[in-house]
Amino acid sequence: MDLNDSPTEAAFRKEARAFLDTHAPAVRESLDRDLADHAEPAREVMLDWQQTLFDNGWAAITWPEEHGGRGGGPVEQIIWNQECSRANVPASINIVGIGMAGPAIIAHGTEEQRSRHLRNILDGTEIWCQLFSEPDAGSDLAAVRTRAVRDGDDWVVSGQKVWSSGGHYADWGILLARTDPSVPKHDGITFFLVDMTTPGVNALPLRQVTGDAHFAEVFLDEVRIPDSRRIGDVGAGWSVAVTTILHERMTLGGSxxxxxxxxxxxxxxxxxxxxxxxxxxxxxxxxxxxxxxxxxxxxxxxxxxxxxxxxxxxxxxxxxxxxxxxxxxxxxxxxxxxxxxxxxxxxxxxxxxxxxxxxxxxxxxxxxxxxxxVLGLPREKDESRTTPFDQVQR
Ligand SMILES: Cc1cc2nc3c(=O)[nH]c(=O)nc-3n(C[C@H](O)[C@H](O)[C@H](O)COP(=O)(O)OP(=O)(O)OC[C@H]3O[C@@H](n4cnc5c(N)ncnc54)[C@H](O)[C@@H]3O)c2cc1C
Known part of the structure; x- marks a missing residue:
């Protein structure tokens, strides 16, 4: 196993480092000023940084070039993250947009969804949050209970999400909701894009021990989501979620x-x-x-x-x-x-x-x-994987 950069990787690292050497000190200075007063950096500095990344073609390392990305792979993403760590700057304020929503829209979205959102995600015009975890669905994410019921061209969504990073200031969210409780948990979930200003969406900041509010708990009360904002087929949300989580891990790799x-x-x-x-x-x-x-x-x-x-x-x-x-x-x-x-x-x-x-x-x-x-130990027993969701004992 060769642990050194290949010539192509070394060239990419050099390019990333040159960009960061030029642009990181200014953003670092603003971040340091902010962090002197708060535990979290101000949004404006992070949005400016996103714009700089976009203007210079560094906003989305792994997105295809035709969608405004750099056309790199996971290796380039890790190198980029390592270089951002080295320069002590955040890779992006829009991690969910760049790392999850965008890739989901590119892979499973319609042309209309792509032209509506992708560019706005890249330059930070739309900040996204991830509405996945719930009070009773974290590690066991497929146990989400937030319900989406079809009504004409819309879905009516009610439930509660929690630990949504940036949920209180995000413009859009990616949402997992249960559309069919009569099938096993992984099969009855659908993936939606939610405009966070829709009536019925209530995002309450959760203040944590740092003194700032990084997360929100998000209440959804009969929120109407047009079917045109569904990603993938009805009931196929779990596979969309899995690809977005893999993308998120890749986006965070080495960071x-x-x-x-x-x-x-x-x-x-x-x-x-x-x-x-x-x-x-x-x-x-x-x-x-x-x-x-x-x-x-x-x-x-x-x-x-x-x-x-x-x-x-x-x-x-x-x-x-x-x-x-x-x-x-x-x-x-x-x-x-x-x-x-x-x-x-x-x-x-x-x-x-x-x-x-x-x-x-x-x-x-x-x-x-x-x-x-690695050790080949048997998988944990989980009968809820095969039992219809509405018959699982809780
Ligand atoms: C910094 C941060 C950012 C986050 N951002 C988001 C976000 O933007 N959007 C979002 O939807 N969620 C977000 N989350 C939530 C996160 O995904 C969940 O906290 C995580 O999945 C764990 O779920 P839980 O908190 O419900 O804990 P639980 O799943 O209830 O786990 C409780 C405890 O039980 C243990 N446990 C659970 N299952 C097993 C098992 N099978 N075997 C052994 N031990 C087990 C866990 O390790 C843990 O110690 C964020 C969390 C953090 C800390």
Missing amino acids: LGVFQLDDLVELARECAPVSPAVRDQVMRLYSRDRILDLLNARIISKLGAGEIPTAEGSIAKICAARVLSDAADAAIALAGPRLLVDTRPWQRLFLWAPGIHIGGGTDEVQRNAVAER
């Missing part, structure tokens, strides 16, 4: 390493003398960070050889979450009470770290995937 090891070492120097136990903690972190780099290189190498990394993605996600938590813990050990007043970036990372073990598939669910795919 969880958002902390800079050099910054932690700098903090250790500032806090000298450092106890042997904390030195040990920082060194262990350095080793794990290197392992994560190698895991990502392995994923790139497999993709480059035309193979699909499955378990590697789960292992990298578990490892990345662990590295980020450990980095936050090491910073706390180094700076101690100073972090109570010095709010960034370590305090933010410390408060964010638990969520990283949950979003995009929890550690336990990722471990299940590794157990099944």
Whole structure:
């Protein structure tokens, strides 16, 4: 296995780095100014950054060129994410739009839906959110209960979604709703595009421990969605969702390493003398960070050889979450009470770290995937996979 960039990959990395070297410092400065006052960057800065990405052809690495993307593959996406991490800038404010809604519309949408949305997603005119999780459907996403009932040319949708990142400011949402409860859970779901300004959509921000509201809980009360905003066939929403989740994972691939090891070492120097136990903690972190780099290189190498990394993605996600938590813990050990007043970036990372073990598939669910795919352990028994949804005991 060759873990070095191929000549084509090296050329792509060089191009990405040159763009980021030119444009990232300005956005970094604005973000730093914002983050001095808030735990989350202001939307305006992120929207400006999206426009810069769009103007320079970096808004959507894996979208086909005919739809305004860069025509790259998963390898280019990972390299791009790594370079954004290195430059310490976010890849996009419109992760759901670029990573999920757009690919779903490109793969399964109508021409009208493509011309209505794709360009607006790229330049950030439309910010999208993902209306998938519900209070009783997270890891077991196919258990969604939000109902959509056909009424003429519309669907009437009622239910509750939760943990919708950016749901309180998004313009549009991708929604999974149950259109047929009389069939097993995966077969009765349909995928819709929702205009978040439709009467009956009520998105309430959820304030979290960082002090800001990253998520919303979204109540849908008899929301009318025209059938023209359905993606894919009625009852085929699960397969559309699976392709969008794969795209999302690809869009996020290699991007969880958002902390800079050099910054932690700098903090250790500032806090000298450092106890042997904390030195040990920082060194262990350095080793794990290197392992994560190698895991990502392995994923790139497999993709480059035309193979699909499955378990590697789960292992990298578990490892990345662990590295980020450990980095936050090491910073706390180094700076101690100073972090109570010095709010960034370590305090933010410390408060964010638990969520990283949950979003995009929890550690336990990722471990299940590794157990099944690598160790060959039997799949967990789940009778609800074959029982009509309305007959499942809850
Ligand atoms: C930062 C972040 C951003 C998010 N953004 C969005 C978003 O934009 N849109 C959206 O729809 N959702 C979003 N989510 C929600 C996320 O997808 C869910 O939180 C996640 O799928 C877990 O579901 P849950 O919270 O319902 O926990 P549950 O599924 O109820 O899990 C509870 C606990 O049980 C464990 N568990 C569950 N099933 C198993 C199993 N089979 N084996 C072993 N252990 C198990 C879990 O690991 C967890 O520890 C986000 C979450 C986070 C943290």
